[in-house]
Amino acid sequence: MKWKPYLKYKDSGVEWLGEVPGHWHVETIKQAVRFTGGGTPSKDVAAYWTGDIPWVSPKDMKVERINDAEDHITDAALRASAASIVPIGAVLVVVRSGILRHTIPVAIAETPVALNQDMKALTVRSVELEPWFLLRWIQGLQSELITHWKKQGATVESLEHEYIANTLLPVPTRPEQLQILKFLDRETAKIDFLIAKQERLIELLQEKRQALIGHAVTKGLNPDAPMKSSGVEWLGDVPAHWEVTRLRRIADGGLINGLFKTRDSYGQGAPLVNVFDVYQSDFQIQPETLDRVHVTSAEMEKYNVLVGDLVFVRSSLKLEGIGVSAFIKEVLEPTVFECHLVRLRPRRELVVPRFLSLYLSSMSVRHRLVASAQTTTMTTIGQEGIACLEVLLPPEQEQVQLVDYLSLETRKYDEIVAKAQRSIELMCERRTALISAAVTGKIDVREPSHA
Numbered sequence: 277m278k279w280k281p282y283l284k285y286k287d288s289g290v291e292w293l294g295e296v297p298g299h300w301h302v303e304t305i306k307q308a309v310r311f312t313g314g315g316t317p318s319k320d321v322a323a324y325w326t327g328d329i330p331w332v333s334p335k336d337m338k339v340e341r342i343n344d345a346e347d348h349i350t351d352a353a354l355r356a357s358a359a360s361i362v363p364i365g366a367v368l369v370v371v372r373s374g375i376l377r378h379t380i381p382v383a384i385a386e387t388p389v390a391l392n393q394d395m396k397a398l399t400v401r402s403v404e405l406e407p408w409f410l411l412r413w414i415q416g417l418q419s420e421l422i423t424h425w426k427k428q429g430a431t432v433e434s435l436e437h438e439y440i441a442n443t444l445l446p447v448p449t450r451p452e453q454l455q456i457l458k459f460l461d462r463e464t465a466k467i468d469f470l471i472a473k474q475e476r477l478i479e480l481l482q483e484k485r486q487a488l489i490g491h492a493v494t495k496g497l498n499p500d501a502p503m504k505s506s507g508v509e510w511l512g513d514v515p516a517h518w519e520v521t522r523l524r525r526i527a528d529g530g531l532i533n534g535l536f537k538t539r540d541s542y543g544q545g546a547p548l549v550n551v552f553d554v555y556q557s558d559f560q561i562q563p564e565t566l567d568r569v570h571v572t573s574a575e576m577e578k579y580n581v582l583v584g585d586l587v588f589v590r591s592s593l594k595l596e597g598i599g600v601s602a603f604i605k606e607v608l609e610p611t612v613f614e615c616h617l618v619r620l621r622p623r624r625e626l627v628v629p630r631f632l633s634l635y636l637s638s639m640s641v642r643h644r645l646v647a648s649a650q651t652t653t654m655t656t657i658g659q660e661g662i663a664c665l666e667v668l669l670p671p672e673q674e675q676v677q678l679v680d681y682l683s684l685e686t687r688k689y690d691e692i693v694a695k696a697q698r699s700i701e702l703m704c705e706r707r708t709a710l711i712s713a714a715v716t717g718k719i720d721v722r723e724p725s726h727a
Contacts, residue, residue, distance in 0.1 A: 279719035288446055292420050296446040297717040306441035308405050309398040312366070314391025315358025317349055324353035331359070333392040334373040337381035340411070342368060342389060349390060359390040365407050366397040369414065369435075374552065374567075376433035380421060382414045396437070409453040409715065412460055413445065416712030452722060456714050459721040467707045474696045474703075481696075485689040490638040492678055493631070494668060508666045510644055518670050524663035526632070528621040531659045533590070535579040536615040537569050545570040549581060549613040551589050554602040561587075563608045571612055579612040579619075584629035586636065587617045588645075591656040598657050599645025603633035618662060627667075631675040634682055635667065 284298035296302070314332075317324040327350030336345045354360065362368070362385055370381040372394040384407055391397060400407050414421060424443070427434040448456065494511060502516040514520070524530070535548075542548075547566035554561070571579070581587065585604040589597050613619055622629045635641060648661035670678065713719045 279713075279721055282717055282720045285717070288444060290444050292424065293417075293444070293446070293716065297448065297720075300446045300448045300717060302444050302446050304441065305398070305443050305445050308402065308445055308447070309367070309400055309410070311437070311441065312360060312362055312391070312397040312399065313358065314360075314393050314395045314397075316392050317353035317357040317359065321353075321356075324349055324356065326350060327353060329354065329361070330387065330389045331392060332368060332385075332389045332395060334370045334375065334381060334394050337368065337370050337383055337395075340383050341386050342383045343386050345389060354390060358393065361388050361390060362397040363388060363399060366399045367407050367410050367414075369396050369398060369440075370394060371396050371435040371437075371440075372433070374433055376422060376426070376435065378422075380414060380418050380425075380435070382411050384408065384411055396440075404450050405447055406450065406453045406457065408457050409447075410445070412457065412711050413715045416708060416710075416715050418708065446716065448717070455722045460711055460714055463710055464707055467703050467710075471700050471703050471707075474700050478693050478696050481689050481693050485686055486639055488685055488689075489634055489682055490640055492682055493635040493638055494640065496670065496674070497678065497681060506666070506668070510640060511666060511668070514668055515670065518668050521667050521669055522663065523620070523665040523667050526623050526626045526667060526669070527663070528623045531663055532579070532619045533659070534587075534613040534615045534617040534619065535569075535571065535575055537571075541570045542567060544568050546576060547609060547611040549587055549602075549604075549611060549617065551592065551597070551614070551616045554587060554589055554600055554617065555597065561602045561604055561606075563606055563611065566611065569612070576610055576612060581607065581611050581613055581619060582621065583607055584622060584624070586620045586622070586629070586633055587613050588620065588636075588657075588662055589616060590618045590658075590662070591616045598649045598655050599642050599662075601633065601636045603630065618659060620662075627669060628672065628675040628679060630679045631670075632667070634679065641665070 282297040285295035286298045288294060288296045288302055319325075325347065327348050329349050329351070330342070330345035331347045331349045331353075332342055332345045333347065336342060349359070364385055364387060366385045368383045368385055368389075368391070370376065373381075375381060385397070398410065400410065421443075425435040425439045427436040427439075447453075494514060496515045496518070498515070503513040504516040506512060506514045506520050508520065511520070537548075545568045547563060548569045549561055549566060553566060556562075556565075581604050583604055583606065586601050587604070589600045592598055622632050644665060645657055645661065648664075649655050649657045669675075714721050
């Protein structure tokens with residue numbers, strides 16, 4: 277179906293926005309909303325983090341409706357920090373995060389929440405503006421808003437408060453907003469359904485991929501090979517000619533915790549592998565996407581990563597994040613790794629690095645590492661927990677064969693996943709374009725009786 281434009285338009289006063297319907301009024305965002313910032317209670321006071329007040333940070337902003345958060349704080353934590361309670365109906369926006377390179381996460385608070393310092397709440401002042409209309413407006417114009425709201429010279433991607441506050445917002449009448457929102461709810465639901473089907477396909481493919489890797493690196497490729505007890509309950513029987521050893525035995529120079537740097541050291545310098553890079557890596561670090569940090573020559577010598585190294589997440593706010601590892605396949609320039617990671621440099625006379633990375637990425641190994649973690653305010657696994665991990669070692673030639681086999685077989689899954697991801701990207705682009713056209717008045721989606 278093709279939607280018609282409005283009959284009359286006027287200049288919005290914003291070059292990148294162009295014309296808007298003639299009967300819409302235009303006001304600045306600061307005229308329409310009240311801004312509330314956030315803060316982080318001290319991590320050193322464990323009691324602050326045992327409350328029931330949802331404390332929203334960028335990691336919670338994966339949905340449009342916020343009913344809870346991963347972290348919770350107490351009333352005492354509120355009083356001791358810059359955080360405050362944000363009311364139901366507030367529009368929550370991420371204003372400082374690496375994700376702002378390509379999108380502005382935005383959501384509606386459906387329960388009272390507190391925010392961390394990387395968030396802002398926009399509470400609508402007037403009944404004439406629907407919070408959901410403001411949310412859809414930000415969603416539909418993300419590309420333009422990222423360009424015009426971005427803080428220049430910031431070491432971490434940030435949005436400038438004054439730029440947001442002074443942005444002109446074209447607002448239709450409230451009944452018309454409700455008509456637009458009704459239309460968008462209906463049309464985006466159709467697209468979201470198709471996106472969810474593709475996401476489920478990707479989940480199933482990744483599960484099969486993981487199962488393939490897990491079986492190959494613990495049972496081998498020959499179903500008729502003689503088996504023996506590994507002596508390790510979680511490993512069970514393994515090929516009789518494979519060796520069972522400990523991770524510390526195949527680590528050249530031991531395990532090394534990463535580099536700690538304060539935030540003012542970031543922005544320029546050497547590439548830095550951090551926890552986020554490991555989580556996003558699909559077990560293989562992409563050097564082009566790394567942040568940068570100032571380092572001394574002594575720090576570079578101690579904390580460098582080389583091709584074939586592996587890095588583990590040793591501390592995380594999330595239990596399921598512990599033990600996630602990534603393989604350093606390529607180093608474009610001298611690179612370091614941060615303090616929440618542990619580096620392992622495989623002894624190549626004992627193990628093929630890529631085989632070891634595949635073994636460590638298997639779910640049974642991940643579960644073993646998670647089981648040895650300790651939880652306080654941060655979930656942590658010590659070097660000893662990693663060093664004592666049981667490792668299976670086939671003969672070197674068999675390790676190479678396993679790597680070649682899994683490279684070929686996993687590529688088939690990866691190609692299907694890539695197609696599904698591209699399909700999702702196209703549907704997301706269509707979703708954004710549709711929202712943009714509706715909330716800026718490029719199309720008239722009102723029902724005939726209201727047009």
